[in-house]
Amino acid sequence: MENVDAYPLQWPLGYKRTSERTKSLFKQTMDASQKFLRAELDRLKAQDIVVSSNIPVRKDGGMYSDYMNRRIADPGVAVYFTLKGKPLVMCCDRYESVWENVYAIGKGIEAMRGMDRWGISDFIERAFTGFAALPASTEDWYHVLGVAADAKHDDVVAAHRKLVKIHHPDKGGDPVQFDRVSRAFRAYLGYKV
Numbered sequence: 001m002e003n004v005d006a007y008p009l010q011w012p013l014g015y016k017r018t019s020e021r022t023k024s025l026f027k028q029t030m031d032a033s034q035k036f037l038r039a040e041l042d043r044l045k046a047q048d049i050v051v052s053s054n055i056p057v058r059k060d061g062g063m064y065s066d067y068m069n070r071r072i073a074d075p076g077v078a079v080y081f082t083l084k085g086k087p088l089v090m091c092c093d094r095y096e097s098v099w100e101n102v103y104a105i106g107k108g109i110e111a112m113r114g115m116d117r118w119g120i121s122d123f124i125e126r127a128f129t130g131f132a133a134l135p136a137s138t139e140d141w142y143h144v145l146g147v148a149a150d151a152k153h154d155d156v157v158a159a160h161r162k163l164v165k166i167h168h169p170d171k172g173g174d175p176v177q178f179d180r181v182s183r184a185f186r187a188y189l190g191y192k193v
Contacts, residue, residue, distance in 0.1 A: 003186070004050045004080045006057040008168075010182065011078055011175045012089045021075070021096045030065045030099040037079070037106035044109055046081035046088075053077045053098050054170060063098065070097075074169035077101040144184035160185045 004010055011017070028036070034051075041049055054074050055067040076093030090108060092101040142149045145159045163181040167173035 004052060005182075006050055006052050006061070007055065008052075008178075008182075009054045009074060009076055009078065009175070010052045010080075010179055011076055011093075012080075012091055013176065013179060015078075015089075015091055017076070017175060018093045021094060024095045024100040024104070026100055026103050028099070028103050030063075033099045033103035033106065034062055037102050037109075040106045040109040040113070041079070041081060043113060044083065046083055048080075048082040048087075050080045051077065051102070052080065053102075055098055063102075067098070072098070072170060073172065074175060075101055076175070077105060079105050139180075139184070141184040141187040144180055145188070156185075156188055160188075 026033075037051070038049075051061075051063070053063065053076070054072050055063040057063060074093070075096060075098045076091065077098060078089055078091040080087070080089045082088070090105050092104045092108075095101050095104060140149070142151065142156075145156060145163065147156055147159050151159075160181065164178070165171065167175075167178040167181055169175045169178055
């Protein structure tokens with residue numbers, strides 16, 4: 001998906017966040033959890049996949065394993081993809097580490113595919129209507145960044161940096177506001193949001 005970054009985490013607007021995280025009972029390695037999610041997405045025939053988290057991404061699209069078990073302030077994961085031409089998103093931040101949330105999303109997809117295979121009335125089609133990616137914000141980028149529409153480039157960059165420092169989830173900020181600021185800056189740069 002063109003308008004979604006793998007790093008830092010882009011939590012889908014309007015999706016509820018977990019207030020208290022727990023340790024999972026999953027018996028997986030960090031690498032195995034990533035492979036499992038990718039395999040489930042392949043079986044689903046998902047396209048344009050972006051796994052977004054607060055872990056930097058390697059050139060091959062995988063997350064750096066040495067980061068996956070670290071305690072980070074926001075271990076949430078959002079998986080954006082296209083299924084039969086429709087943009088969708090699934091996200092999880094229930095668990096304490098990123099790899100656990102990656103694995104949980106994979107298990108969710110596996111369960112839905114199983115229900116569909118077992119003949120439970122077009123389950124995947126119906127279930128994924130609830131995971132539709134929300135449309136992009138219609139808010140003007142300059143209002144979000146608090147600058148004039150004709151502001152100089154350096155002023156826009158400075159405003160963006162200031163707001164990112166305030167709202168970054170790893171620094172105790174609001175993830176929804178952080179996403180709003182990130183989208184506004186990408187809109188200013190001319191990216192599709």
